[in-house]
Amino acid sequence: MTLIATQSLTKTYGNRVTALADLTVAVEPGVIGLVGANGAGKSTFIKIMLGLLAPTSGQVRVLGLDPTTDSQAVRARVGYMPEHDSLPPDLSAAEFVTHLGRISGLPRTVARERASEALRHVGLYEERYRQIGGYSTGMKQRVKLAQALVHDPDLLLLDEPTNGLDPAGRDAMLGLIHRIGTEFGISVLVCSHLLGEVERICDTLVAIDGGRLLRSDNITAMTTAIDVLAVEVSEGTEELAARLAELDLPVHREDRMLLVRLDDDRTYDLILTAVAELDLPLHRLDQRRHRVAELFATRETTNAHA
């Protein structure tokens, strides 16, 4: 079953602001990363999927349901974690998550049990009777995740879940999301403006920019490209680029660095020889994984040239 499918989805506010423009995308269950800069239309897309906003035109289906006509049914099966602060400071996490479980239609005792379970899964078992106002940012993010999980949804919509977290907190949160997607059997859509973050945990990536679909693909398909070598010389970057091109090495410029596709160990030798022959001061030469960001960047430049 297709998890989320849209057909020419468009949303304009008034006549001028276009949040989503002719977005057609279909994703399978799993962990999906929705990437785009701030204002790319991610939050609008989420609100349309929850049935809180009506699209200007086009169709959307979530879990096989149409949120524009069947929003209640969609919202009963979806968990949503908003980007901004959304917790009352003077309630305990256990009480708050239980209450929201009941608002999702769980019977009283079930809501209490599942709230405890959800808080345990996000790692807040011991502290759950303390008031949320006294929690750290990381703990608050966990409560927000727990409330999205309490009613056992089939799909989680997480809007910038790592916002405001320190590096360790980010890793823990991403690990948790990955676990929910793989072990719990719940599909997750993670919105982020940090590509490097979501690419670590996602099966599928959807990139949007200015409301338009940039690319939607399986992440393995995107990262099968071979590793690259980053070469940086203090001067003579142009000469080196020309020399490497002569040697039949595909070179890609990025700021002051040259990115060279790494086929085998011979590539190292070729580059080092070229640098030595040109007598250039070598600043750095290191191997990098071909990050998805570069794929998107390449695509954008190709589009720009075309």
Add this chain to the structure above:
Amino acid sequence: MPTPEPRTAPGGVIHDIGYQRYDGPRLGRRHILGALYLHSLRTAFGLGRSAKAKIFPWLIMSVVGVVAVVLTAIQVQTGVAALGYNEFPEVLSILIIFFCAAVAPELVSRDLQTGVLPLYFARPLERADYAIAKLAALITATFLLLAVPLTVMFAGAAFSADDLGGVWREFGDYLPGIAYAALHAVVFSSVAVLVAALVKRRAVAAAAVVAAFLVTTPIVGVLLVLPYETSTQLSGLVNPASLVSGVGDWLFETTGDTGIGGWGPLYGVVSIALVAACVLLLFARYRKVARS
């Protein structure tokens, strides 16, 4: 790939039984509305909250309670009611306003301020149902604020009555008193919830609610002193508190001299229109809030 968090605490081992899916029943709209209503009613009295949240509602309730106890004592001692059931809400209307001003922001402004609303509206809770649950909770709380002391007064009077006929006469006065208290609760709560739903900050919302009730009072005063009978009789329409007491004069006043002349039905219609307008505006407000 980040490693999952260590699942063992230093003090012992937490046995992870894994994630359990839920296949049980999911209740419908009525239950969800009921759950939010009960939660809101508890919030109104500060139950399940910090001591700070309890101060205002319980302070006002105790003042109203003391008034009722004193009145009951006077009636038991002297056999004469110092204050009728119908006069009770009118005399205490300033306290009802303060109660609504303290509680309505706790119910609605707080959700706006803390950003909880997106969590509600991402669930199978209708936007209108949210408004209904909050309004119903404040109406119930305000009604209880008045009905409990009235019942205490009735109990005192009933026990000191000479015969069963006296108890029945007392009951005949008590029932309209309860109905009148309910009318106060509905009108005052509708205005208070609507005003509070427009303001994010609780302190500002409380001030706005009080203002909504009090700014029109001078207009009533001016209309009262104008040398025209009609303006005097219609002056009560301008202010929610005097509007309700006008309806009370029309429905429950038995002495004949009411100060509103024959305009009673108009007071009734305006009251219904005011409540209806508040509810519709409240629905519109939350349709807008849910989209943003």
